[in-house]
Amino acid sequence: MNNILVSGNFLAILGASVAALAGIGSAIGVGIAGQAAAGVVAEDPKKFGSTLILQALPGTQGIYGLLVAFIILNKIGLLGGSMAELSAVQGGLFLAAALPIGVVGIISAIHQGKVAASGIMLIGKRPEEIAKAMVYAAMVETYAVLALLISFLMINGIAI
Amino acid sequence: MKKISTIGLSSIKSSLIKELMDLGVVEISAQDSKLTDPEWISYVKKDGNEVEVLDCDAKISKISEVLNSLEKYDKSKKPMFFTRKSISSKDFENAISDLSKTEENVAKVLEMNKSFNELSSEENKIETAILSLKPWASYEIPLELTETKYTSIFTGVVPNIVDVEKLKSDLREKTDRCIANLVGSDKDQHYFSIICLIKEKDDVYEILKQYGFNTVAFKDLKGTAAQNIVQYENNLKEISENKSKVEKNITDYVPYKEQIQLFYDYLVIERDKNKILGNLLNTDSTFYIEGWIPEVSKEQIENVLNKHQCWFEIYEPEEGEQTPIAMQNNSFTQPFEAITELYSLPSSSNIDPTPYMAPFYCLFFGLMLADVGYGLIMAAATYMVLKKFKLEGSIQKLMRVFFYCGISTAFWGVMFGSWFGDAIPAAAKLLFNSDFTVKPLWLNPMEEPMTLLIVSFVFGIIHLFTGMAVKAHILIRDGNPLDALFDIGFWYGLIIGLILLLFGNTVIPGSGQIGKWMSIIFALGLVLTQGRAKKNIAGKLISGVLSLYNITSYLSDVLSYSRLLALGLATGVVSSVMSILGSMGGRNVFGILLFVVVMIIGHTFNFAINALGAFVHAARLQYVEFFGKFYEGGGEPFKPFTKKTKYNRIIKEEI
Numbered sequence: 001m002n003n004i005l006v007s008g009n010f011l012a013i014l015g016a017s018v019a020a021l022a023g024i025g026s027a028i029g030v031g032i033a034g035q036a037a038a039g040v041v042a043e044d045p046k047k048f049g050s051t052l053i054l055q056a057l058p059g060t061q062g063i064y065g066l067l068v069a070f071i072i073l074n075k076i077g078l079l080g081g082s083m084a085e086l087s088a089v090q091g092g093l094f095l096a097a098a099l100p101i102g103v104v105g106i107i108s109a110i111h112q113g114k115v116a117a118s119g120i121m122l123i124g125k126r127p128e129e130i131a132k133a134m135v136y137a138a139m140v141e142t143y144a145v146l147a148l149l150i151s152f153l154m155i156n157g158i159a160i
Numbered sequence: 161m162k163k164i165s166t167i168g169l170s171s172i173k174s175s176l177i178k179e180l181m182d183l184g185v186v187e188i189s190a191q192d193s194k195l196t197d198p199e200w201i202s203y204v205k206k207d208g209n210e211v212e213v214l215d216c217d218a219k220i221s222k223i224s225e226v227l228n229s230l231e232k233y234d235k236s237k238k239p240m241f242f243t244r245k246s247i248s249s250k251d252f253e254n255a256i257s258d259l260s261k262t263e264e265n266v267a268k269v270l271e272m273n274k275s276f277n278e279l280s281s282e283e284n285k286i287e288t289a290i291l292s293l294k295p296w297a298s299y300e301i302p303l304e305l306t307e308t309k310y311t312s313i314f315t316g317v318v319p320n321i322v323d324v325e326k327l328k329s330d331l332r333e334k335t336d337r338c339i340a341n342l343v344g345s346d347k348d349q350h351y352f353s354i355i356c357l358i359k360e361k362d363d364v365y366e367i368l369k370q371y372g373f374n375t376v377a378f379k380d381l382k383g384t385a386a387q388n389i390v391q392y393e394n395n396l397k398e399i400s401e402n403k404s405k406v407e408k409n410i411t412d413y414v415p416y417k418e419q420i421q422l423f424y425d426y427l428v429i430e431r432d433k434n435k436i437l438g439n440l441l442n443t444d445s446t447f448y449i450e451g452w453i454p455e456v457s458k459e460q461i462e463n464v465l466n467k468h469q470c471w472f473e474i475y476e477p478e479e480g481e482q483t484p485i486a487m488q489n490n491s492f493t494q495p496f497e498a499i500t501e502l503y504s505l506p507s508s509s510n511i512d513p514t515p516y517m518a519p520f521y522c523l524f525f526g527l528m529l530a531d532v533g534y535g536l537i538m539a540a541a542t543y544m545v546l547k548k549f550k551l552e553g554s555i556q557k558l559m560r561v562f563f564y565c566g567i568s569t570a571f572w573g574v575m576f577g578s579w580f581g582d583a584i585p586a587a588a589k590l591l592f593n594s595d596f597t598v599k600p601l602w603l604n605p606m607e608e609p610m611t612l613l614i615v616s617f618v619f620g621i622i623h624l625f626t627g628m629a630v631k632a633h634i635l636i637r638d639g640n641p642l643d644a645l646f647d648i649g650f651w652y653g654l655i656i657g658l659i660l661l662l663f664g665n666t667v668i669p670g671s672g673q674i675g676k677w678m679s680i681i682f683a684l685g686l687v688l689t690q691g692r693a694k695k696n697i698a699g700k701l702i703s704g705v706l707s708l709y710n711i712t713s714y715l716s717d718v719l720s721y722s723r724l725l726a727l728g729l730a731t732g733v734v735s736s737v738m739s740i741l742g743s744m745g746g747r748n749v750f751g752i753l754l755f756v757v758v759m760i761i762g763h764t765f766n767f768a769i770n771a772l773g774a775f776v777h778a779a780r781l782q783y784v785e786f787f788g789k790f791y792e793g794g795g796e797p798f799k800p801f802t803k804k805t806k807y808n809r810i811i812k813e814e815i
């Protein structure tokens with residue numbers, strides 16, 4: 001038990017878990033946007049489609065997190081059934097590589113959710129401006145995309 | 161856009177207005193400024209027919225109420241997209257020649273709507289009455305009985321928190337000739353009936369009041385509460401029968417819907433004809449129209465005006481005057497106008513960005529979704545929708561945008577070897593245990609992400625350079641070629657120089673040296689020219705040096721294109737997650753079934769979320785990175801005076 005913290009495999013799986021935690025942010029973000037959407041749809045049920053699109057936007061961080069977690073699991077062979085024996089350093093590298101999407105994912109999704117909620121308010125008043133609302137939300141997502149990219153490149157570079 | 165002014169005799173006014181409306185190429189602008197201009201005001205007055213407009217509007221709102229209620233009872237299957245029916249102008253004329261029957265139908269449906277609403281409100285009233293009687297259902301004394309010769313009988317409520325036993329014992333202490341019956345309780349209140357001697361009523365009341373007692377009186381009700389409830393429920397049944405009768409009657413009018421829609425459109429046309437008069441100026445026997453026409457329609461309009469023997473003048477707008485914007489593009493770029501419109505129309509001093517943006521939008525969307533299956537489904541679905549429905553306006557444009565984007569998606573799918581992700585190899589593995597793989601035509605982004613990242617940056621640089629070229633084009637068009645050289649040309653030089661300096665040697669040995677000198681020369685050029693607006697030498701130099709800081713903004717712009725790789729990867733990886741999940745059942749009937757179900761649900765989800773992502777991020781790259789280099793929005797759309805019918809598209813037959 002004492003040496004679990006220096007087990008490479010444990011650290012790698014911890015890395016995958018950290019990446020998947022980005023879903024926390026998405027859950028909060030989608031939740032915030034959903035509340036706003038319900039308010040707008042109460043006024044005008046026809047806006048369901050356009051509010052749903054905006055509500056979906058903060059959901060991508062969760063997918064990015066899943067994606068990175070999956071790449072890690074795939075790379076260490078957990079999904080194939082035979083897990084590679086990893087040194088503590090290798091495992092630590094996976095954990096480090098998972099941090100960007102795990103941390104940035106949570107925070108950016110929450111803020112994207114807030115922007116999406118405001119965007120939903122915007123289309124409540126001016127339904128024709130949905131593209132602008134979407135672009136505002138996409139501005140926040142940029143940083144999740146960058147984090148995904150850097151996590152991916154790091155994991156891709158770790159030699160087993 | 162050209163400006164047009166015309167003067168004609170009042171006698172031909174209505175026939176000219178009708179013809180201009182049929183043509184639908186003139187925007188007739190309001191002339192309020194002339195009405196305050198002393199030079200004009202002595203001759204002209206505002207035309208208009210507001211009474212008629214209000215009259216039409218009132219009718220229109222009634223008819224739309226009728227159409228809404230008919231829509232509700234129309235049980236026929238609704239098409240996925242609303243489209244206007246096509247009707248020839250001759251048929252339209254015929255249809256509206258006799259409207260008395262339609263008007264009658266409209267009146268009848270309105271009448272029925274009214275009685276339906278009355279029944280509904282009656283229903284509501286009774287329902288509330290029942291609710292308020294429900295707690296008294298077990299109270300057996302007739303409600304109208306409030307007094308006998310010696311006793312007073314009354315009912316009331318106390319708050320739920322009151323201790324009932326204590327209340328009763330208090331009463332008993334006061335007098336033993338009083339009965340307080342607890343009829344019922346709910347979460348808010350206790351319901352009491354009290355019988356006491358008339359002469360003691362005040363004393364009893366005094367005690368009850370300490371407990372927050374409120375009398376409840378039943379006005380005009382006879383018999384017990386339970387009897388009343390039964391009576392009410394019978395009423396409700398009757399009302400709901402009447403309601404369904406009325407509903408059925410309204411349903412009988414559903415077949416007249418099309419006729420009523422024609423009537424609606426006819427009224428809209430009449431309303432607009434009268435409304436536009438408000439933009440005309442009149443003298444005693446002539447009228448004056450001013451407006452905008454697109455250049456291509458010049459000849460058409462000249463013919464019409466000559467036929468009506470009007471005086472007219474078609475001329476260029478004044479320098480700097482804001483003109484309405486009508487974008488004109490070829491058949492490939494035209495649908496992408498929808499993307500531009502979603503941002504903002506170009507201001508009249510700027511340029512229509514659509515033709516420059518369209519190929520990049522298509523390319524980026526394809527790169528970010530990059531799957532043959534998704535692309536083909538998108539292209540086929542939009543193609544079928546476009547064939548089946550006569551869509552109009554921006555929804556039609558968006559459909560065509562998605563058609564082109566679907567083709568681009570399929571193209572990049574072939575390049576990256578993604579056919580519903582890795583569904584085909586996964587299926588082959590599951591069914592036949594073979595190691596069959598689909599070879600990408602170019603590269604597999606999962607295996608060579610760095611190559612694709614560099615390609616993304618190269619696309620980004622090309623995109624940004626195109627934007628800068630458009631800016632240079634605008635500057636040169638407006639007669640500022642030096643600005644174009646300093647602001648765009650030097651930056652081109654510096655950026656290319658820096659790229660060569662940093663990466664040149666790995667591609668062409670020795671080009672790094674060229675890059676170094678290019679960077680130095682163009683950086684010096686920028687330092688010397690970017691402060692040219694400042695007055696003194698120090699200011700010029702400081703602004704010049706500070707302008708080099710812009711290199712960071714170019715850097716962040718280019719880095720932003722890394723999303724092309726990242727979103728492309730997201731599609732691919734989620735697909736392979738699906739394949740792995742689907743293959744978990746193993747090679748048996750259950751496993752294959754699981755595979756099929758997971759594939760269908762998973763890919764639907766993946767497609768939906770990633771197509772949305774590709775749409776949004778492709779738009780963002782245009783709006784933020786590309787438009788940021790040159791674009792200026794805020795133009796007013798060209799709104800020609802035309803038939804803005806809602807349900808029927810009136811087609812003018814060729815003569």
